[in-house]
Amino acid sequence: MSVLTPELLDRIRSRAAGYDRDNAFFDEDLAELREVGYLRPRSLLECVRDQRLLAAHAPATALAVNMHLVVVGIARTLADRGDDSLAWVLADAEAGELFAFGNSEPGNDLVMWDSLTTAERVEDPVPGFAFTGTKIFTSLAPAWTRLIVFGKQADGEGAPRLVHGIVTRDDAGVTTLDDWDTLGMRATQSRTTKLDHVVIPDARIVRFLPLGPNADPFIFGLFANFLLLIGAVYAGIADRALELAVEAAQKRTSLKNGGAPYAADPDIRWRVADAALALDALAPQLETLAADVDGLADRGARWFRELTGAKHRATETARHVVDQAMRVAGGGGYRSSSELARLQRDVLAGIYHPSDTESVHATVAANLLGP
CATH class of the missing domain: 2.40.110.10 (Butyryl-CoA Dehydrogenase, subunit A, domain 2)
Structure with a gap:
């Protein structure tokens, strides 16, 4: 069971705008997450699901926490494969180190x-x-x-x-x-x-x-945890953007259509459906890969292609969903104080995380066509 209760998530969401406005660190969020045990070692699948939920309430908090979860995740991934060289990292995380x-x-x-x-x-x-x-x-x-x-x-x-x-x-x-x-x-x-x-x-x-690409289990653990957890954060941003798009479509009314809500407009309905269709594809990809990492599945040479591809699809899909939500929300979403405007700024960060678009395509091409 997740420690992210609705009450905790509501408090975290209530602080996100202030942190953003003041360019401040999320001290209160971190204290509460630490108190409920969110930073302790867990399976990658649990972390992916929880990080997506956390990101839907506070993207920057989730993104920062990701980095702790990645390091601890590397140690966990190695331990699962019989390598206890980083067991002390897991012990430190249990003891409260960040x-x-x-x-x-x-x-x-x-x-x-x-x-x-x-x-x-x-x-x-x-x-x-x-x-x-x-x-x-x-x-x-x-x-x-x-x-x-x-x-x-x-x-x-x-x-x-x-x-x-x-x-x-x-x-x-x-x-x-x-x-x-x-x-x-x-x-x-x-x-x-x-x-x-x-x-x-x-x-x-x-x-x-060694210098250059290599298949050491440490590198596998780094890529697996980093890429899937990054993907989860941006999927969470898209989840929230879609929620806000639905709310906006139901609240906005059209003078042209006799005061009917925009939710009845076929073009708006298409945009919301288009965003949802794209977003629906992410959970099966992210969660299946995370479960396979936890379950010691052998995907051979496909691992890096599929991990980088999952991150790429998640960040690009999230940008598309937020863009559709902005169009559905209308001019109100463009105000600097709106949550959608903050999500639009946050989601752009996805293009800067490794693996970037060029690297992803190079990885996939090398898998299919050779180096």
Whole structure:
């Protein structure tokens, strides 16, 4: 049973507009979600369903929470496959630690296949790796206690290779900038993080990986959790947009049609139906893939094609549904104070999350036609 009760969701929705208006972090939402156990490890299918519901009430809150769920989800996905190397991440999550995602870098369009951050082997003050670089879109910036990062080791044993590790809030050399002022998803407060010779001890190094694409289970866990949870958030935005479109169609009246509600207008009915038809296709895709990740299904080489495709369809469908809702709602939806206007701004963020449209098409083409 979900811990997202109607009462909790109503409170969360009531705060969303204020967070957006004030460009403020969602402190109250986070406190309530933590209190009811929402941040503890769960199956991916449960998370996908709950994140869709949460996003329908507060998109930015859901998007930011996603990053914690992704890191914990990687650990859970590995454990399910007999790899307990990140069991301590699950224990930390159970104990209340808040994980964030610090992988995106300015100017790095190879995303997870290379890094502009350096990872240098050190022995002092403890054996580990010193990370220096800039990470952007660090959601949960005001509140995280654990931040997963990666960098490139250029010299030494095993080099060149990518080193993944987890920073704690009190590690020396971590600076969070107050630079988040965006069009949408404002409450995420996904600020820039500067790493200046931040030493991660060997005990918190989680993976050594080669440069370039690879099929390591860590990468599979990252993609599976990130892409499906991102898709769930944008599906949730579309759910709410469709609700608002239906409400608007029933409330608006047409002088041309003798005061009849717009819900009787065939063109409006077509738009609402068109949005619903597109949206109805998302749940079977997202939930089936999530259940297959949980169930250890073997989709072989199709996994990355289907995961990236699910995220792509969810974000693009959400944009279409919100656009249809804006057209149904009329000029009132264009007011900056309207919920639909906020959803329109929030849904645009979907085009910036990996995997982007170009990468998705490249992945699908490689699956079908070869590299």
